[in-house]
Amino acid sequence: MSLLEVQDLTVRFRTEEGPVLAVDEASFSVATREVVALVGESGCGKSVTALALTDLLPRNASVAGAIQLNGVRPSPRARGRDIAYIFQEPMTSLNPVLTVGRQIGEVLKRHQGASSRARIIELLELVGIPLPGRRIGEYPHQLSGGMRQRVMIAMAVACRPKLLVADEPTTALDVTVQAGILDVLRNLRDEIGTALLLITHDLGVVADIADRVVVMYAGRVIEQAGVHRLFAHPTHPYTRGLLDAVPTPGRPVLKEIPGRVPVMRATSDACTFADRCWRVTEQCRSVRPVLEPGPAGHPARCWHPLGGKE
Amino acid sequence: MSVLEVVELVKHFGPVRAVDGVSLHIDKGEVLGLVGESGSGKTTLGRCVTRLVPVTSGQVWVNGNDIAHLSRRRLRPLRRDFNIVFQDPSSSLDPRMRVGDIIAEPLRLHRIGDRSTRRARVAELLGQVGLQAEMARWYPHELSGGQRQRVSVARALSAAPSLLVADEPTSALDVSVQASVLNLIGRLQAELGFACLFVTHDLAAVEFLAQRVAVMYLGVLVEVATRDELFAGPRHPYTQALLSAAPLPDPVAQRSRQRIVLSGEVPSPVDPPPGCRFHPRCPVAIDRCAVEVPALRPVGPSGALTACHLVADDGSAPRLAA
Ligand SMILES: Nc1ncnc2c1ncn2[C@@H]1O[C@H](COP(=O)(O)OP(=O)(O)OP(=O)(O)O)[C@@H](O)[C@H]1O
Ligand SMILES: Nc1ncnc2c1ncn2[C@@H]1O[C@H](COP(=O)(O)OP(=O)(O)OP(=O)(O)O)[C@@H](O)[C@H]1O
Ligand code: SF4
Ligand code: SF4
Ligand SMILES: [Mg+2]
Ligand SMILES: [Mg+2]
Numbered sequence: 117m118s119l120l121e122v123q124d125l126t127v128r129f130r131t132e133e134g135p136v137l138a139v140d141e142a143s144f145s146v147a148t149r150e151v152v153a154l155v156g157e158s159g160c161g162k163s164v165t166a167l168a169l170t171d172l173l174p175r176n177a178s179v180a181g182a183i184q185l186n187g188v189r190p191s192p193r194a195r196g197r198d199i200a201y202i203f204q205e206p207m208t209s210l211n212p213v214l215t216v217g218r219q220i221g222e223v224l225k226r227h228q229g230a231s232s233r234a235r236i237i238e239l240l241e242l243v244g245i246p247l248p249g250r251r252i253g254e255y256p257h258q259l260s261g262g263m264r265q266r267v268m269i270a271m272a273v274a275c276r277p278k279l280l281v282a283d284e285p286t287t288a289l290d291v292t293v294q295a296g297i298l299d300v301l302r303n304l305r306d307e308i309g310t311a312l313l314l315i316t317h318d319l320g321v322v323a324d325i326a327d328r329v330v331v332m333y334a335g336r337v338i339e340q341a342g343v344h345r346l347f348a349h350p351t352h353p354y355t356r357g358l359l360d361a362v363p364t365p366g367r368p369v370l371k372e373i374p375g376r377v378p379v380m381r382a383t384s385d386a387c388t389f390a391d392r393c394w395r396v397t398e399q400c401r402s403v404r405p406v407l408e409p410g411p412a413g414h415p416a417r418c419w420h421p422l423g424g425k426e
Numbered sequence: 427m428s429v430l431e432v433v434e435l436v437k438h439f440g441p442v443r444a445v446d447g448v449s450l451h452i453d454k455g456e457v458l459g460l461v462g463e464s465g466s467g468k469t470t471l472g473r474c475v476t477r478l479v480p481v482t483s484g485q486v487w488v489n490g491n492d493i494a495h496l497s498r499r500r501l502r503p504l505r506r507d508f509n510i511v512f513q514d515p516s517s518s519l520d521p522r523m524r525v526g527d528i529i530a531e532p533l534r535l536h537r538i539g540d541r542s543t544r545r546a547r548v549a550e551l552l553g554q555v556g557l558q559a560e561m562a563r564w565y566p567h568e569l570s571g572g573q574r575q576r577v578s579v580a581r582a583l584s585a586a587p588s589l590l591v592a593d594e595p596t597s598a599l600d601v602s603v604q605a606s607v608l609n610l611i612g613r614l615q616a617e618l619g620f621a622c623l624f625v626t627h628d629l630a631a632v633e634f635l636a637q638r639v640a641v642m643y644l645g646v647l648v649e650v651a652t653r654d655e656l657f658a659g660p661r662h663p664y665t666q667a668l669l670s671a672a673p674l675p676d677p678v679a680q681r682s683r684q685r686i687v688l689s690g691e692v693p694s695p696v697d698p699p700p701g702c703r704f705h706p707r708c709p710v711a712i713d714r715c716a717v718e719v720p721a722l723r724p725v726g727p728s729g730a731l732t733a734c735h736l737v738a739d740d741g742s743a744p745r746l747a748a
Contacts, residue, residue: 157600158571246689260691261464290464290627292688295671299687317601320630320673323680343677361605362675363634365657370609370634373602376570 117187118145119311120169120199120279125181127164127173137380138164140335141181143407146279149305151312153326153343155319155358159377161335162315166281169313170201185278197227200277202268202285209268210256216240216267217252220274227275239270242307243300262293266300273304280304283315298325319362323347331355334388335380337407341414349412351421353393387419395420428487429454429588429621430475430508435484435494437467437474441696444470446645447484449722452621454588459636459653460625461668463692466642468625472591475623476510477501489588506536509582513594515574519566525552525577526562532585551580554617555610572603579610583618590615593625608634629672633657641665644703645695647722651730661725661732661743664704670746686746702735710736710744 127139139161146152154162167173169183171192182189185198203209211219217236224231233252240248243266256264265285272280282301286294302325304310316322322329322343329346331339331354339352350356360371375392387393387400399419410421428451437445445467452458460468473479475486477493486494488507496504509532512518519528526548533544549559555576566574575595582590592611596604612635615622624636632639632653639656641649641664649662660666667686674680690707693699699706705715714735722733726741737743 157602263691291629291671291673292463292667295673295685295687298673318673319601319675320680323675323677324673326677347675347677358601359675361601363605363608363628363630365630365633367634369612370605372606372609376572376603 119148119150119186120146120313121182121184121187122165122169123182123184125165125168125183126179127161127168128178130176130178135381137382138177138335139168140380140383142332142335142337144330144337144340146311146313148278149309149311151301151305151314151325151327153322153329154313154315154332155317155322155329156332157317157358157377159334159379160332162332163283165332166201166283166313166315169281170199171195172201197275198278199281200272200275200279201281201283202265202272203283210264212256215253215255216259220267220271223271223274239274240267242273242304243267243270244296244303245270260293262289262296265289265297269297269300269304273308273310276308277310279311279313281313281315284317285314286321287316287318294321301325319359331358334378336388336417338389338418339414339416340407341412345412345414349414349423351410351412351414351423352389352416352418353395353420353422354389355416356422357392387417427454428452429489430623431485431487432471432475433485433487435471435474435486436482437470437479438482439470443645443695443698445474446695446698448642448645448647450640450647450650452589452623454621455615455619456638457615457622457624457636459632459639460623460642461627461629461632461639462642463644463668464627465644465692465695467645467695468642469593471642472510472593472623472625475589476508476591477505478510503536506532506538506585507587508589508591509585509587510591510593511575511578511582511595513597515571515578515598516566518578519574521566523565524562525557525564525566525569528566528577529562529580529584531581536585538585547584548580551584554583554614555580556606570603571599572606575599575603575607576610579607579614583614583620586618587620589621589623591623591625594627595624596628596631597626604631611635629669630675641668644693644698646703646733647731648704648733649731650722651732652728655728655730659743661730661737661741662704662734663708663710663736663744663746666743666746667709684747702733709746712736 123143124141129136220236221231237248245266286297326343333354339355357373385404387405390396390400405417405419407415407417410416411423430452432450435448474481481494485492529548530544596607638652643664649665660669667688670686688707701717702715702720705711720733720735722731725732
């Protein structure tokens with residue numbers, strides 16, 4: 117049984133320009149101790165999916181579909197306890213006038229009713245902050261971007277969530293700092309058994325840390341597979357396009373994906389990638405493809421998946 | 427001949443020693459990639475070279491003119507020789523101007539051509555950056571991020587400069603759009619032959635676009651080498667750590683690598699460490715590193731430059747273990 121099971125998650129926004137269908141019947145799962153990467157271009161619905169899981173969507177959103185934790189629909193309280201969320205920009209989500217120790221302490225108190233200096237130091241050590249006894253009394257502005265992100269992670273895991281949802285946790289950081297943060301996340305999985313849903317658009321990060329990958333396009337899950345399989349045998353043309361667009365030494369010209377991600381107003385009876393796809397046929401424009409096992413054995417949402425008989 | 431020759435460039439913002447003695451050159455038709463930790467002074471260097479900020483000391487030779495300390499008035503006619511593309515196309519394009527006027531701005535500024543030749547030049551540039559001629563009448567908000575960045579590139583190139591500084595031109599863009607902007611800069615650079623200072627923290631993009639790479643750390647250069655030499659065998663310990671930390675988009679290759687994780691924080695450029703500026707984080711530092719500044723000097727047969735006491739004159743370097 118999966119730790120997290122998401123079934124047909126659909127998120128709509130009411131906006132002044134009309135409705136936006138940000139997530140369109142997305143289904144995926146995360147197993148205990150698993151690291152799942154959620155990838156896709158800007159606007160594909162990754163953050164909205166994460167916010168829906170953690171119940172943090174703004175009020176103009178309406179959500180449908182089912183979310184299960186360990187096989188049951190979680191109460192709001194269980195959801196808040198078992199699923200933690202970390203944002204991309206740590207500075208905006210830390211309180212600038214409270215010390216690091218105080219902020220972690222408040223989280224502990226809120227969820228567990230008590231906090232102690234020893235427990236806070238233990239958490240700072242868990243996320244690899246050197247000299248935790250000193251850092252505990254410092255303010256966010258005294259810390260580097262990487263250290264702030266570690267503090268955010270410490271706060272997120274203070275109550276031993278079963279799942280950590282991390283939205284682009286390293287995008288604003290240098291690669292040398294990013295490497296350390298990825299080690300921290302790996303460590304959490306190994307030491308306290310936290311599963312991770314990692315949102316990123318960096319395929320290098322995916323290759324480094326993910327067990328499995330879920331690819332989203334225009335609100336739909338279009339392919340999912342184990343990380344090795346996905347990189348070796350992408351079967352959806354969009355996934356292939358993403359992999360080919362990465363600069364590769366020795367390639368004189370990079371492959372581009374023409375066009376851009378559409379903003380979906382309502383669900384459509386077509387493949388949402390049809391306007392950008394080089395394999396498009398009439399069928400793609402009139403019948404919505406279903407997510408089903410393709411030639412490489414893993415699910416892809418495409419009428420003409422790659423890797424089959426050409 | 428070098429299009430750009432920077433000599434002992436220093437730029438301090440009050441106590442902040444953002445650029446602290448940098449020398450480099452870029453030849454005609456060459457792309458020099460500039461990489462380094464956040465806050466190491468890359469943007470500041472690019473802004474000094476294009477004289478968007480006053481220079482504290484040193485020389486900036488562009489096509490044989492030292493522009494480092496020229497007055498505004500004397501600088502003005504020389505400005506058509508160089509231009510810059512910024513990271514965020516949304517904030518660098520005037521939202522009230524039409525695309526055609528944005529692109530023609532350097533032409534108007536330098537009084538190049540008349541209205542009709544400028545219009546023709548705008549149409550030509552739009553074609554070169556892969557946009558439709560009719561987009562000249564559009565406003566920036568009607569374009570996608572990638573299209574806006576194409577407009578920035580067209581504007582920067584409209585007066586046919588011999589030097590283009592591109593400061594993280596793809597960092598705000600999705601991979602698929604990144605690919606198209608990298609292709610665009612690469613293609614135009616090959617066609618038009620301008621020299622390019624390409625600032626980025628994306629090592630894969632540098633490897634794709636640059637012929638030579640300079641690595642910056644806390645206001646100074648620590649290594650300069652051809653792309654192939656640098657990626658095949660980085661010599662400076664910081665460069666080694668940097669390359670080893672950038673994850674490869676290939677799970678098999680990535681998971682079999684040894685990564686060097688640096689400890690400690692990037693020190694403040696207000697009070698950089700004495701000796702080698704990297705010494706507090708360097709895994710192989712020796713006593714000498716804390717007191718003696720290593721000079722950026724040629725090493726090995728190719729004349730690549732490295733600033734490290736432990737890199738020998740023959741180019742052999744300490745290999746950092748993970
Ligand atoms: N509060 C909101 N109101 C209206 N539309 C929204 C809102 N939040 C997100 N959207 C829309 O939902 C879609 C998905 O957005 P989302 O933020 O999930 O993208 P993303 O995949 O996280 O992209 P990025 O990589 O840029 O972070 C987009 O079209 C976006 O404009
Ligand atoms: N206008 C300014 N006033 C004061 N300090 C500044 C100014 N501009 C830059 N700095 C400082 O100069 C140093 C170098 O900054 P710079 O922006 O050049 O770094 P960078 O290498 O481009 O970093 P990044 O990779 O984050 O873009 C930093 O410490 C920065 O805070
Ligand atoms: S369904 Fe058709 S248009 Fe969509 S990705 Fe597959 S081949 Fe392309
Ligand atoms: S000079 Fe010393 S501290 Fe600096 S990089 Fe070389 S070995 Fe490390
Ligand atoms: Mg997002
Ligand atoms: Mg910069």
